[in-house]
Amino acid sequence: MNTFKTALLFVVLTLLLIFIGYLIGGRNGVTFAFIMALIMNMGAYWFSGKIVLAAYRAKEIKEGDNPRLFGIVRSACQMASLPIPRVYIIPTESPNAFATCRNPEHAAVAATIAGAISYIAFMARWMPFFGGGDDDDRGGNFIILLLVGILAPIAAAMVQMAISRQREYMADRASAEISHKPLALASALKKLHDRSRKIPLKANPASAHLFIVNPLTKKDMTALFSTHPPLEERIACLENYAREGL
Numbered sequence: 001m002n003t004f005k006t007a008l009l010f011v012v013l014t015l016l017l018i019f020i021g022y023l024i025g026g027r028n029g030v031t032f033a034f035i036m037a038l039i040m041n042m043g044a045y046w047f048s049g050k051i052v053l054a055a056y057r058a059k060e061i062k063e064g065d066n067p068r069l070f071g072i073v074r075s076a077c078q079m080a081s082l083p084i085p086r087v088y089i090i091p092t093e094s095p096n097a098f099a100t101c102r103n104p105e106h107a108a109v110a111a112t113i114a115g116a117i118s119y120i121a122f123m124a125r126w127m128p129f130f131g132g133g134d135d136d137d138r139g140g141n142f143i144i145l146l147l148v149g150i151l152a153p154i155a156a157a158m159v160q161m162a163i164s165r166q167r168e169y170m171a172d173r174a175s176a177e178i179s180h181k182p183l184a185l186a187s188a189l190k191k192l193h194d195r196s197r198k199i200p201l202k203a204n205p206a207s208a209h210l211f212i213v214n215p216l217t218k219k220d221m222t223a224l225f226s227t228h229p230p231l232e233e234r235i236a237c238l239e240n241y242a243r244e245g246l
Helices: 002-055 067-080 113-130 142-179 182-198 205-210 231-244
Strands: 059-061 087-089
Touching: 002 142, 002 205, 067 087, 067 142, 142 182, 142 205, 142 231, 182 231
Parallel strands: none
Antiparallel strands: 059 087
């Protein structure tokens, strides 16, 4: 069900992108929107891992630097049948972690359609002032373009955050299946959440979805724009997995 919801949300984002492109430039606008999304996705696919690691000043460490940490990573990778990734340390006391890069071998999760929508919507706000959107058959008048420019980024962000929340549920379930210890995971989530609230991480909202627990405080978000599901719901799901014998 979570996989289906994620796929459905991606379809919604794609349709929103096509719709905005059509309003701005008809068929040519649709083509332009797809090309922009393709370029942004390719750039994120190849470079997003390096960008986010640099943003948090992450430093790569070797096994000799922290054998215990590497032992934990190796054990988890063996249970999941995954290659051992590079390990980095972020210079902060806040307890959290994230995985990035484009595939298991290069041990990044990037949904950049929402970024393309926001950029095109930004252009839509200015098109009426430069002679764009005059074709009434497309509905490309001043008011529509202005509304698209304002509301589309909000809608895209809401869908993007919904995808992120569904991915968190999927990650929790996969972790329970791999470790066979859903209750231990629930306890770890609670500890990470509580500790991270005492020592907040100065996280960029654009990359907050990567972390195990939400690094942003409640004052920084609302439920619809949260990158993570409520902690209570995640713990309840893990406890249910334990009852099911997952």
